[in-house]
Amino acid sequence: MTSPPRSDPSPGSTASLRTANQHRVLDVLRGVPTPWAAEASSGRRGDADDDGVFTQAELARATGLAPATVSSIVRELAGAGLVDTEAGSGRRGSSVQLARGAGIVAGVDFGHSHVAVGVGDLAGRMLADQRIALDTPTGHQEALALAKDLLARMSAGLGELRHVGLGLPAPVNEEVIRSSAIFPGWEGVNARAVAEETFAAPVHVENDANLGALAEHRHGVGRGRSSSVFVKISSGVGAGIIIGNELFHGAGGTAGEIGHLTLDEQGPLCRCGSRGCLEAYTSTANVLAMLAGQLPDASLDDVVAAAHEGNVSAQRALEDAGLHLGWGLASIVNLLNPELVVVGGDMARAGELLLESARIGLRRHALDSVALTPVLASELGERASLVGAVLLAAERTELAVD
Numbered sequence: 001m002t003s004p005p006r007s008d009p010s011p012g013s014t015a016s017l018r019t020a021n022q023h024r025v026l027d028v029l030r031g032v033p034t035p036w037a038a039e040a041s042s043g044r045r046g047d048a049d050d051d052g053v054f055t056q057a058e059l060a061r062a063t064g065l066a067p068a069t070v071s072s073i074v075r076e077l078a079g080a081g082l083v084d085t086e087a088g089s090g091r092r093g094s095s096v097q098l099a100r101g102a103g104i105v106a107g108v109d110f111g112h113s114h115v116a117v118g119v120g121d122l123a124g125r126m127l128a129d130q131r132i133a134l135d136t137p138t139g140h141q142e143a144l145a146l147a148k149d150l151l152a153r154m155s156a157g158l159g160e161l162r163h164v165g166l167g168l169p170a171p172v173n174e175e176v177i178r179s180s181a182i183f184p185g186w187e188g189v190n191a192r193a194v195a196e197e198t199f200a201a202p203v204h205v206e207n208d209a210n211l212g213a214l215a216e217h218r219h220g221v222g223r224g225r226s227s228s229v230f231v232k233i234s235s236g237v238g239a240g241i242i243i244g245n246e247l248f249h250g251a252g253g254t255a256g257e258i259g260h261l262t263l264d265e266q267g268p269l270c271r272c273g274s275r276g277c278l279e280a281y282t283s284t285a286n287v288l289a290m291l292a293g294q295l296p297d298a299s300l301d302d303v304v305a306a307a308h309e310g311n312v313s314a315q316r317a318l319e320d321a322g323l324h325l326g327w328g329l330a331s332i333v334n335l336l337n338p339e340l341v342v343v344g345g346d347m348a349r350a351g352e353l354l355l356e357s358a359r360i361g362l363r364r365h366a367l368d369s370v371a372l373t374p375v376l377a378s379e380l381g382e383r384a385s386l387v388g389a390v391l392l393a394a395e396r397t398e399l400a401v402d
């Protein structure tokens with residue numbers, strides 16, 4: 001993920017060096033992956049139990065700056081109210097962390113049947129989150145109003161809202177949702193513009209699978225791996241791709257639309273207008289439709305429970321979804337050779353019932369060299385996209401010392 005350009009003083013000046021060093025320290029405190037931090041603090045980077053509290057000695061190691069420089073920068077940052085320090089004992093010196101009073105960020109994740117809102121600190125750590133299930137498809141005004149209401153209640157008294165990360169289950173191209181078939185209620189809407197009006201803060205819009213990929217890469221099962229593919233399988237199927245520790249967006253921002261890989265051009269019609277897409281075999285809607293005769297009105301959880309109890313139709317439907325998923329994954333791993341594939345979204349609740357047959361499908365269709373690429377369940381579960389939205393908002397928040 002690239003940060004927006006910073007309005008630093010002219011390069012090479014003393015002021016510009018000081019600002020650059022301040023940002024080094026702030027980025028380490030915020031857990032933003034940086035070239036110097038990756039080398040200097042591997043082992044600390046991405047720890048699940050990382051509490052964001054550093055000693056000055058750790059900051060010096062992680063930034064590659066001299067201890068005296070770190071000490072003076074920490075004084076400046078504390079003076080600007082951006083960090084809190086606590087006197088320590090012994091050689092390790094005082095501890096430093098981002099100041100709570102420096103503000104908060106929010107993540108908002110809209111789905112076909114849910115609205116989720118998270119509040120995070122400027123390091124992107126979740127402070128609180130909430131999710132509301134929606135029974136009926138919701139227009140964008142109603143969904144935004146719900147999110148605004150939730151956010152207002154969750155963030156009361158926590159400080160100034162700096163930035164918002166917004167996840168949508170649609171290709172995010174120029175921030176306008178192009179098709180009502182993909183995300184009903186949002187067609188033709190400039191998501192960033194309407195969300196900025198709603199939340200009165202800068203908003204960054206991102207595809208929900210990309211956010212899931214970012215979250216699993218930073219805080220989930222993809223921790224410590226520089227390349228991974230996150231496949232989100234819910235009512236739609238999409239993927240987020242991490243290459244070299246960064247999200248890969250493609251030329252127009254819509255990379256990762258794995259759901260519309262053609263598996264059989266004579267196959268079932270897909271909502272995209274093509275036939276035999278991966279999504280038309282693997283999405284929750286299609287698995288439920290396949291079982292409409294045997295398990296009428298069943299939810300996905302009913303189907304998973306029935307499969308565990310030995311219902312052969314439910315088992316077969318999940319296995320078939322998994323085999324097709326593996327077939328699609330074979331194309332992806334042949335092409336990208338990621339270190340692992342993470343499966344998330346609602347369908348991940350089927351667990352090994354889905355994943356074991358996905359691995360079989362992958363082995364059947366992938367080249368030998370990549371056929372054993374691990375296919376693992378998401379660690380963050382249904383919260384993955386929301387965790388990613390909070391991380392995105394924190395990364396995009398520019399902290400100015402002056």
Ligand SMILES: [Zn+2]
Binds near residue numbers: 259270
């Ligand atoms: Zn399709």
